Amino acid sequence: MDLNTTWFILVAVLLAGYAILDGFDLGVGILHLFIKGDNERRLAINAIGPVWDGNVVWLVTGGGALFAAFPEVYASAFSGFYTALMLLLVTLIFRAVAIEFRSKRPSAHWRQGWDIAFSVGSFGAALLMGVAFGNVAAGLPMDAQHNITGGLLGLLNPYALLVGVTTVVLFAMHGAIYLVLKTEGELQARIRGWVRPLIVWFVIFYALTTMATLLWQPHLAERMRTQPAWFLVPMLTMLAVANVPREIFHGREFRAFLSSSAAIGLLVTLIGVGLYPYVLLASNDVANSLTIINGASSQKTLWIMLVIAIIGVPLVLAYTAGIYWVFRGKVKLEKTSY
C-alpha cells in the first residue's frame, strides 16, 4: 500500500476514533436536559468526567494529522467552512466550560443555565460536525486553486442537514448506551428505556440518508457497484446496529456499547470507501478536486509522519485503554467529582 493511501486510512481512523469517543460524551450532552434531578445530572456529567477532555484530543490530533499529511485539504476545508467552524469552536468551548462550572454553585437557576449551555453546546457541535461531514461526502464547489466557493449558506443544503440530524441521533443513541453502562438503579432503568426509541430513530434516519445518498450522491456507492465485496461494510453496519437492542435486552451493556462504537467506525469507513481516492470532491468540476495525491505532503514527510505514528499510536492506545480501565464500572459522586 502506498503512503498516501496509508495516510488516508490513518486520518480516517483518527476521525472515527474521535466520533466514537467524543460521540458518546456529545450524546450524553444532547440527552442531558431530559435527565431529571440534580443528582442524576451530576451523575451523567461525572460519567464522562475523567475522559471527555482526552476524547477532544482525538479531534486536535486528527486536525494535526490532516494538516501534516494533506495540507491542501486542511487549508481548503478549514477556510471553506470558515463560519461553520467558528461556530463549532464556540459550541465546544461552551460545553467544556459548562462541565467545569455547573456544579460550583448550589443555585438551581445557575445549574439549569449551565445545563442548557452543556446540552445546546453538545447538540450544536454534533449537528455542525455532521453537516460538515455531509458536505465533504457530497462534494463542494471549488475553484481551480481548490478554494471552496459558496460560503455558509451553501453548506446548509438538504443532504448535509440530513447527515447532520442523523449524526445527532446517532450520538444520542451512543451516549444513552454509555450512560446505561455507567449508571445503576432507577436512573439506569429510565435511560435504558430511551435506548430502544433512539435506535428506532437512528435506523429511520440511517435509511433516509442511505436512500438520499443512492439517489443524489451516487458517487459514494460507485466503488460498491464495481467491487461488490465492499458491500460488506454497510451490511456489517446494519448488523452492528441491530445487535445493540439485543445486548441491551440481555443486560450486556458493554457489548451494546462496543456494537454502537463499531457502527460509528463502519459509517466513517463507508464514507471513506466512497470518497477514495478523493479527499475533497469538487462538485462543479471534478478536475478541481483534491485527491490523496495532489492534496498530500511530500513522500518524505508522509514517511516521517508514519514513523511518528508507529511510535506514538501504540503508546496512545495503551494508556487510553489503561485509563478507561481505571475508571471502569458505575459512576459514583466523590469529593473530586464535578
Added chain:
Amino acid sequence: MDDTAVMLARVQFALTIGFHYIYPPLSIGLGIFLVAVEGIYLKTKNPLWKQVARFWTKVFALTFAIGVATGLVMEFEFGTNWAAYSRYVGDVFGSALAAEGIFAFFLESGFLALLVFGWDKVGPKLHYFSTIMVCLGAHFSAVWIVVANSWMHTPAGHHIVQGPNGMRAEITDFWALVFNPSSMDRLSHVLVGAWMAGAFLVLSISAWYLLKHKHEAFARASLKVGLIFAVIASLLQLVTGHASANGVAKHQPAKFAAMEGHYPVSAPADLTIVGWVDEQHQTVQGLTIPGGTSVLLHQDFTTPVTGLNAIPMDERPPVQITFQAYHAMIGIGMSLIGLSLLALFLWWRGRLESSRWMLWLLVFAVLGPQFANQLGWMAAEIGRQPWIVQGLMKTRDAVSPNVNSGQILFSLGLFTVVYTGLFAVFIYLLNDKIHHGPDPEDAHGPLVKLPQKITDALSGHRAEG
C-alpha cells in the same frame, strides 16, 4: 486580498493566541511544581504535602481545561484564516503540529484523568507516575509548538520546490528542522518563562493566605517550594534570554535592530534601559549605555552591529512596539529576579512572614511573568514582520483568499465576547478555589474508609450546601 482582511486576521490571531498563552505556561509551571510537592509527599509521608499536591492539582486542572478549549481554536485557525500559509508550509509545519498531538496532548490529557480523579482509585506510586507524565506532556507540547514556531523565524531543513499546486516548502532533513538555529534558545526561554508563571502563581496565593492568616501550614509549605522555583527560574531566565538575544542578533538582524532601536547600517550599538524610539529621526531618547549592546553581544564596546538602515524599507518590522515590548519584558524580568532574591533573603532570615509589604508584593507579582510572557511573544512575532516565515513568505500573502473581512469581523466579535466570558469564568473559579482553600480532610489520611453510602451522602450534602 485587501489590507483590512489581512489586518483583521492578524488581530484575531493575536487575540486568540494571546489569550491562549495565559494558560499553557501555568500548566507547565504548575506541572513541574506538582512533581516536586507530590515527590516530597511520597518521600516524607507527611499528609501536609498531600494537601498541597491536591490543592494545586485542582488549580492545574482549571488552567488545563481552558488551555485545551482555547488551543483547539489555534489549531483550526491555521487553516481557517491562513490557508495560503498552510498550503505553503504544511509539509514542514504540519508535522511538528501533528507530533505535538500524538506525543504531548494524549499524554497530558490521558494522565490528567488519573491526576485529578484518581487519588483514591490508584496507588500513590501510580498516581505520582501520572503526575510526572502530565508534567512531561505539558513540556512536550511546548517543545513541538516552539519548534514549529522557531522554524518560522529561522527556517532550516527544508527546500522550496514545485508541489502539486505550486511552489511550497518541503522537508529535506527532519532533525535540521527540529534543531533549527533558534529552536533550542527559544524553547529554553519559553519553558523557563512558564516555570516562572507557575511559581509566581503559587507564591501569590500562598502569600495571600499568610496575609489573611488562613491555611498557614499549607501556605508555608507551598511558598517554600514556590520560592525555590521562582529564584531558580528567574535567574535562569537571564541566561536563556541572553542566549535568545544573541541568536536573534545573528539570525534575524532586522528584528534585533528593532528590539534595540538601532538604525546605523553598521556601528557600535548602545544599550537602552528605558527609552522612546524617535522613528522620524532614527534615534532613541532615554537612558542608554553607549556601546552596551555591542558589549553584550561581542564583549567589546566597538564591534559594529547591523542596524535597520541596512534592511530594505519593505522588510523592516514596526520599530516602536517591538522595542517597547522587548524592553518592558526585560524590565519585568529584572524586577522579578530582584523580588525573588529579596523574598529568599527574608525567608532565610525568618522575616518573610512578618514583612507584610513583601507578601503583598508577592500577591501581585503573579502578573509579572504573565505580562513578560505576552510581551516577549509580541517582540518575537512583531519583530519578524513583515514576514510570516522569515525570508520565505510575507504575512499579507499568507491569508485565506476566500475568507472576507465580514466573516473575520463576525468571528472576531464572537471570540471577543466568548473569551471575555471565559476569562471571567476563569477568574471566578480560581477565586472560588482560593476561598475554598485546601481541603482540611486531605491533611489527615482517613483512619477508616467510610462506607460508600456515607461518602455519597456527604458529597451530596456538600454539593447542595
